[in-house]
Amino acid sequence: MRREAGVVVALGRRALSVQFRRAQLLMPTFVLPLMLLAVIASGTSAAQDLRGFPDVGSYLAFVVPGTLIQGALLAGLTSGIAFAGDIEFGFFDRLLAAPVRRSSLILGRQAGTIGLSLLQSVFFLGVAALAGAHFEGSPLALLAAVGLAAITAVGLGGVASAIAIRTGSLSLLQSIFPFMFVLLFTAPAFFPRDLLAPALHDVAAYNPLTYVVEAVRGLLTGDASAGGAGAGLAAAVGMAVAATALATFALRERLRTL
Amino acid sequence: MSVPSPSSPAVEVSGLVREFKGGIRAVDGLDLAVAAGEIYGFLGPNGAGKTTCVRILTTLLRPTAGVARVAGHDVVAEADAVRRAIGVALQEAAIDPLMSGRELLRMQGALHGLRGAAARERAGELLERVGLTQAGDRRVGGYSGGMRRRLDLALALVHRPRVLFLDEPTTGLDPTSRGALWREVRSLNDEGTTVFLTTQYLEEAEQLADRVGIIASGRLVAEGAPDVLKARVGEPTLHVELADPASADRARTALAHLGSVQAPDPAAPTKVELRTAGGKAAIAPVIRALDEHGVVVESVEVESPTLDDVFAAVTGSHLEGAGAAP
Numbered sequence: 001m002r003r004e005a006g007v008v009v010a011l012g013r014r015a016l017s018v019q020f021r022r023a024q025l026l027m028p029t030f031v032l033p034l035m036l037l038a039v040i041a042s043g044t045s046a047a048q049d050l051r052g053f054p055d056v057g058s059y060l061a062f063v064v065p066g067t068l069i070q071g072a073l074l075a076g077l078t079s080g081i082a083f084a085g086d087i088e089f090g091f092f093d094r095l096l097a098a099p100v101r102r103s104s105l106i107l108g109r110q111a112g113t114i115g116l117s118l119l120q121s122v123f124f125l126g127v128a129a130l131a132g133a134h135f136e137g138s139p140l141a142l143l144a145a146v147g148l149a150a151i152t153a154v155g156l157g158g159v160a161s162a163i164a165i166r167t168g169s170l171s172l173l174q175s176i177f178p179f180m181f182v183l184l185f186t187a188p189a190f191f192p193r194d195l196l197a198p199a200l201h202d203v204a205a206y207n208p209l210t211y212v213v214e215a216v217r218g219l220l221t222g223d224a225s226a227g228g229a230g231a232g233l234a235a236a237v238g239m240a241v242a243a244t245a246l247a248t249f250a251l252r253e254r255l256r257t258l
Numbered sequence: 259m260s261v262p263s264p265s266s267p268a269v270e271v272s273g274l275v276r277e278f279k280g281g282i283r284a285v286d287g288l289d290l291a292v293a294a295g296e297i298y299g300f301l302g303p304n305g306a307g308k309t310t311c312v313r314i315l316t317t318l319l320r321p322t323a324g325v326a327r328v329a330g331h332d333v334v335a336e337a338d339a340v341r342r343a344i345g346v347a348l349q350e351a352a353i354d355p356l357m358s359g360r361e362l363l364r365m366q367g368a369l370h371g372l373r374g375a376a377a378r379e380r381a382g383e384l385l386e387r388v389g390l391t392q393a394g395d396r397r398v399g400g401y402s403g404g405m406r407r408r409l410d411l412a413l414a415l416v417h418r419p420r421v422l423f424l425d426e427p428t429t430g431l432d433p434t435s436r437g438a439l440w441r442e443v444r445s446l447n448d449e450g451t452t453v454f455l456t457t458q459y460l461e462e463a464e465q466l467a468d469r470v471g472i473i474a475s476g477r478l479v480a481e482g483a484p485d486v487l488k489a490r491v492g493e494p495t496l497h498v499e500l501a502d503p504a505s506a507d508r509a510r511t512a513l514a515h516l517g518s519v520q521a522p523d524p525a526a527p528t529k530v531e532l533r534t535a536g537g538k539a540a541i542a543p544v545i546r547a548l549d550e551h552g553v554v555v556e557s558v559e560v561e562s563p564t565l566d567d568v569f570a571a572v573t574g575s576h577l578e579g580a581g582a583a584p
Contacts, residue, residue, distance in 0.1 A: 009368075096317075097344070258319050
């Protein structure tokens with residue numbers, strides 16, 4: 001067990017360090033969410049004057065949870081892209097030829113995703129704070145919000161890894177990038193759920209990201225009515241466990257049919 | 259898990275078949291055995307089934323039928339035990355260009371249970387062994403082809419494997435890098451490592467392998483020590499160039515007791531050809547015999563059968579790009 005933990009840590013460290021050496025992956029994971037945050041925070045702040053908009057002290061603090069979750073989704077997706085690259089260029093064979101549990105190969109990749117998401121969230125919160133966002137939540141609540149985002153990253157990372165393992169196609173992973181935005185915008189990432197159009201409101205109820213983003217918002221703003229941490233944690237953990245299991249199953253199937 | 263006996267072959271393959279989609283049989287009923295401590299050269303043209311066979315032996319691919327055992331363990335039922343016993347350097351040097359050589363070695367160490375100081379120390383040892391100490395902290399993307407291959411070899415050695423698989427380790431390398439890699443392979447073998455080497459270069463097989471297996475269309479078509487295989491297709495020929503065409507008949511008489519003298523070629527009246535098992539060793543007796551008969555010699559050349567001749571003799575075609583490595 002200790003040996004496998006060492007493998008997971010080594011693979012996680014490698015996944016994270018390589019991520020920072022790929023400019024093409026750093027751009028979407030760190031810069032793109034901030035750009036979107038800047039556009040939304042500056043261009044749609046009048047939304048807070050709408051009737052029914054929650055009484056928030058800082059509009060920036062209200063929309064930052066969407067940025068954290070967007071970052072988490074991108075961390076997961078780029079993790080899958082890197083995984084597909086490992087498969088396509090042969091590096092994964094090196095790992096498969098080693099005497100390690102197959103599940104450790106998935107968990108190692110997921111460890112890197114968690115590390116990336118944690119760094120992203122701290123970065124986004126820091127930039128938002130410098131830009132004037134006021135977070136009313138306690139330091140512990142802020143940490144919990146960062147943790148929730150990381151668990152969410154594991155969820156999408158697992159799905160992306162499963163696709164990478166089944167197809168081994170780097171280009172396919174890159175092509176699902178737009179669908180990630182559909183997932184994000186069918187959750188109340190930047191807008192209160194109660195003010196969404198009825199159809200979108202109904203869709204949001206089935207989107208697990210809804211509960212995560214509302215929980216993060218509740219933790220950051222210190223307003224529990226914004227979203228229950230328990231529901232958010234359940235949704236994030238559910239996605240992470242299901243997706244990691246899916247990736248592990250995909251790997252077993254790939255190896256069985258080699 | 260079975261416990262291999264010390265006398266078990268390092269690699270044992272029986273009736274191995276690998277069929278891909280569309281019914282293509284890359285490996286088609288292969289039988290071979292490699293003794294512990296041997297360098298076995300697996301020679302064949304592109305598409306012959308060499309890499310598929312290596313991928314099965316290194317647990318990266320499942321056989322469709324047949325049995326393969328490496329270091330005494332079944333590659334399917336005891337894959338983990340096989341992975342602990344083998345080192346693998348794959349054809350597509352599977353190296354992340356964004357990592358440094360040292361980082362890769364430490365990560366490979368972790369995959370084999372080495373941690374902390376032990377992993378650092380082993381990485382340093384191996385970098386020194388393959389002459390990459392100075393480049394160890396540079397990203398692999400900046401390495402030359404030869405440096406990558408040497409690093410790939412070092413990665414395969416992290417856990418001191420008993421059996422080392424090298425899949426076309428020198429393809430695309432310049433002669434200097436190739437020579438350095440050959441020396442390292444010999445040195446590893448001297449230390450007791452069994453080496454299973456695939457190659458499409460005849461020279462590489464001849465230089466390195468104790469025994470050669472020639473594969474064509476997924477089947478083993480010839481196997482044995484390079485000299486034995488070559489002897490099967492014919493004896494070396496000595497080409498003697500004479501100073502005076504008038505001395506040709508005397509020369510043939512003088513050489514008759516040393517081997518089989520070929521019929522004269524009217525188009526080359528100064529040439530005499532002698533087939534003899536002696537090869538290079540026959541040069542001195544030939545010169546002596548001709549001298550005793552007063553025949554003046556311009557030059558003597560020895561032409562030996564090659565492994566390509568062996569391949570041609572058993573398959574009717576030649577190896578693609580056969581001959582020496584570029």
